[in-house]
Amino acid sequence: MRRIHVGNALSAFGLGFTVPYLYVYVAQVRGLGAMTAGLVLAVFAVAALLVLPFAGRAIVRHGPLPVLLASLVTAALGALSLGLAASAGAVLLSAAALGAGQAVMQPALATMIVDCSTVETRSRAFAMQFFLQNLGLGVGGLIGGHFVDTARVSSFTLLFAIEAVVFLLLVVLMSTIRMPRSPRTGDAPAGAGQSARGSWKQLLRNRAMVQLCVLGFVLFFACYGQFESGLSAYGVEAAGISTSTLGTALAANTFMIVAAQFAVLKVVERRRRSRVIAAVGLIWALAWAAAAYAGLGHVSHVMATAAFVSTYALFGLGEAMLSPTVAPLVADLAPDGLAGQYNSAFALVKQLALALGPAVGGPLAASLPGPYVVTFLAFSLLISVLALRLGRGLTPVQDHPWAARSRVVARGGPVTEAPATKA
Numbered sequence: 400m401r402r403i404h405v406g407n408a409l410s411a412f413g414l415g416f417t418v419p420y421l422y423v424y425v426a427q428v429r430g431l432g433a434m435t436a437g438l439v440l441a442v443f444a445v446a447a448l449l450v451l452p453f454a455g456r457a458i459v460r461h462g463p464l465p466v467l468l469a470s471l472v473t474a475a476l477g478a479l480s481l482g483l484a485a486s487a488g489a490v491l492l493s494a495a496a497l498g499a500g501q502a503v504m505q506p507a508l509a510t511m512i513v514d515c516s517t518v519e520t521r522s523r524a525f526a527m528q529f530f531l532q533n534l535g536l537g538v539g540g541l542i543g544g545h546f547v548d549t550a551r552v553s554s555f556t557l558l559f560a561i562e563a564v565v566f567l568l569l570v571v572l573m574s575t576i577r578m579p580r581s582p583r584t585g586d587a588p589a590g591a592g593q594s595a596r597g598s599w600k601q602l603l604r605n606r607a608m609v610q611l612c613v614l615g616f617v618l619f620f621a622c623y624g625q626f627e628s629g630l631s632a633y634g635v636e637a638a639g640i641s642t643s644t645l646g647t648a649l650a651a652n653t654f655m656i657v658a659a660q661f662a663v664l665k666v667v668e669r670r671r672r673s674r675v676i677a678a679v680g681l682i683w684a685l686a687w688a689a690a691a692y693a694g695l696g697h698v699s700h701v702m703a704t705a706a707f708v709s710t711y712a713l714f715g716l717g718e719a720m721l722s723p724t725v726a727p728l729v730a731d732l733a734p735d736g737l738a739g740q741y742n743s744a745f746a747l748v749k750q751l752a753l754a755l756g757p758a759v760g761g762p763l764a765a766s767l768p769g770p771y772v773v774t775f776l777a778f779s780l781l782i783s784v785l786a787l788r789l790g791r792g793l794t795p796v797q798d799h800p801w802a803a804r805s806r807v808v809a810r811g812g813p814v815t816e817a818p819a820t821k822a
Contacts (some may be wrong), residue, residue: 406467407570408535409565409568410508410566410569411531411534412538412564413711415538416540416543416558417562418650419543419544420558422440423547424555425439431490444753446496447498447501448747450503451746451750452743454743455743455747458740459739462512462666463506463511463514464507464573464578467721470500470503471569471570471749472500472567472570473503474501474504475562476563477494477496480493481494481497481559497578500566500813509525509726509742512528513733518731521730522664522724526723528726529660529717537653543558551755551800562606573630588802601734602737602744605732606792607797608732610785611725611745612744612748613753614785616751617785618752618782620752626652629757629760629764630710630764632765633690633694634648634693634707644708647708648707648711651709652714655711655715660719663720672727672728674787675720675724676721676725677783679717679721680786682720684715688776689706691776693706729745730742731796731797740800
């Protein structure tokens, strides 16, 4: 588990090390223009959407470790070739390889956490994963910024080469892991193979998982999909926030996650998961209300700045509450041997929301700031409604595992899980 967490941190470091500078690299340093740079960012999202459905099936059939190693090698080749690419075609192909590799890493690592944890330790394991991911992204972006020089192509070549080396080092580290034995579709007899081929149909028949995917789409669309697009455009246009203040707001978000993650965990893991997610919806509604105050409240610049930074901090608090809640719930809804399929499906929903969020939020925030904040405040309240509705379809072990374990232990009996497929 420690090596898996190191893998999470280093993969996030690689992402933060280069992705913030992709636009500048393609548009200015390589001189390929804003259109090509925009296409590169779109290719990242499209590549992820294309590979994630197949990644889930591969994880189920072959296990998460081989899939992770393949994704790391693919990402390393993509990063190295991106640093050397000089034409638009080469840049787009390299970005596709890098985006596909990085997209597959997350469900593979999440499935490894599921296989190496128990119901008792899973929430803490995913909280640690989220903490290290944010730390890796922040440190990667900070260090990467000291390498780049827009006047020297070689500085970006070095940047991408270092990222490739990080991924290859991860290949070596992950190769030393011996995963515990878990069910694979390849282990099943011929009669069970048919159900493996219909694993997507099986997932779609799991009503609770479908509800969670809908809820997850709204979560990522209304929060993560707005960070660097709609919300930042709203802050600049409506609230008069400077670019330096945007950096401060993002730092406040990261600081809140790092500071609150394990304090929040002690409270969250003893509560019903559905109610925790519902509480996050209310917190994010408060965040959007603070954003409305900053941009539409006709207040002083100091008050607007404080309210806008508070918006990002409140989002961070909600994220810290979600990390030990949503990912373990996905794992507990998955039948034996299909955790990879379920993790990949949820990652696919997340990627779709992250692709559509900026496309919808950015133009709306720039042209109609009032309707923008009202719309996403309503989305946040919708999160609470969907979460409470989801809770009615979960078994006690899925919704409140800590209480279920406590009752069983108090009676002196074994801890067992209810069948996930009945959710």
